[in-house]
Amino acid sequence: MTATAGDTRYTKMTQAQVDAICVKHERLRAMKPGGARAMFAWCDVSGLSFKGRVLNDADFTAAILMDCDLSGAVLDTCNLYCADLQLANLQGASMRRADLRGASLRGANLSDSDLYEADLREGALALPDKQAGLSYVEISMRSSEAAYANLRGANLERSKLSGIQAMKADFTDATMKSCKLIRANLKQCIMDNVDLAGADLSGADLSGASLRDAVLIGAKTDMWRTSQTDMTGVLTDKAMGTDIKALPYGQMLKDHALWVDTLGKEGSPSKFDHADLRGMGSIRGLNLAALSAKGAVFYGLDMRGVQLQGAHLEDADLRNCNLQGADLRGVRMLKAKLDGANLEGANLGALKIDATRFLPADLRETRMRNVNFSAADMNLVRLDGADISRSNMEGAALNLEALENVTCVALRGRIAS
Template structure:
């Protein structure tokens, strides 16, 4: 940055942070942190709580800020280039004019964050008002990493994010009108209800992107890869009967051991409008390649089901029974598998059917307290999973 910023020694910074902590605890001697126009280049502040703090125009170039809390903080015009911001929280923060070029915000939370452009003017005796500038244009997100980040409801009108990484990010309801997203990676991102009016998304990777009710008027999609994009679901009919009828037939078959109903093969079917599937008994269902994106499947029974290559991204599978299920190549990114049973299914006579998640995509999934006893997980993608209380070590991973 061209503007001279104030340097702080470690003692002064520690005093400011201690006073801010007292402020957050509502204790005597507390004072909200004011780090505006302070140079904190390469500072190591992992896990620091600077929620509600003032960091206007501060320089945090290359700083280590993993797990930091900037909720509601004022980071207007802040220099965050190349900073490590993995798992940091910026919910409802003011990041207008901030430069995040090359910053790593993997799995960060930026719900309702303001990322629009903005500039800061300084009073100068010789030049009058003078703009503070970074090395390039302010508000730039070029090459920034938002892999798996939550940007729902964020305001990013007119932002520049050329070649930025938004893989598997949640951009539901985000305002990105007039944004420059050339060659950005938006594969697997959730753009439900997002505003992309007038945006430049040319050459971008939109494979598997969810674009339900996404506004794209005047959006430049030239040379963008839209393979496998999910749009607004439509009611599924089979032989002029609604899908929910066939789900009910299969449930009757599963509950009565075949005495009623009939086993269903629903490969490649879109279940998003199939009705309430919570706690349904769908044992041995054939649903390979099916679309179940974002559904609440909590408590569902899918023992021995064929879910090969199924789309289960952002599904709620908490407490589900998936013993012996075949989930080879299934998409489970951001899925909630809390307490899910993925152990072996006892077929009697000493025979066991093991759950198979080989080559499944589990990035950012929540596996807390899940049972993975003897589950096959060969070549499964497990980046940034939450596995507290999960017997992950009992799965076959090699």
């Protein structure tokens, strides 16, 4: 049963009443006089606005929040047990460790929301009864529902989604590491580029779903159903291309470093095109200038301080790599994937060839969603056709004209142009 407006169990509230309760809650959190915890249990607040409100630990048990504006709201550790959030706008909201058991999120907009360790398992409602004690409102436990919900770019890491009904939901670019999805109904879902590393998908139904470029490293998939599921480009524990463990990569890297240090007089350049480099674990601080690793898989590598000036990394997979402080001047990353990577303080400027010639970093048509570019040097970088949606650009040095042909939805931070 879904909560409906007009039900006699519910107290209908006005916007003025909601605002007054929110102010008292914020006063309580600020330890000011007149504060009180926000209590919206069994209240009908459908269509009202909670935009940007800070309501940590508020009680929304069984509340009707249909079509509410909760965008940017802070709802961490809130009790949203069996709440009706159908068609609600939760874009950019924070619901870390929130209790959403039995909640209905059908058609809700949860894009870019933070649901870290949220609980969306099944739940049942019960009301006190003078003669019977507790009387079930619903005869059986109901699963949380997120059918048709928009969860693009949401953080669902370590969340509990076992048994959830999320048919045709959009999880594109979501982070779902170590997520519990046991027996989840994910039929016809869009889960392209979703990071499901370490997730438990045992018994989940993904029939007709799209998992293009999804990450399933360490995921449990016992008894899952994938009839007519698009698994193109899925990254698993199995090596993609040439397994680096089958190559004498230690000697190859030494030879390459010597070749760079002696300006080509000694050693030899290494070539790792279409190799799976995950087995290295770390290439932190190595001098790999002019390296050729086209189409290679670097996923999750520690690459802090690595020197890759003028390297050929076209079509490479650098998702979730730590490139903090890396020297990437003049790098070629055409059509590469860097989603979730950390490029804080990285140098993506132009490589000086001589007094009059400069080689700009080439990141055209590169996918760089949710990347940390804070304090990065991106002067003269080529970004035509790139996607840097949801990335952190705080303090990054970049000519704003470079963003003219770039997809940059929900950018964060102030660019130091």
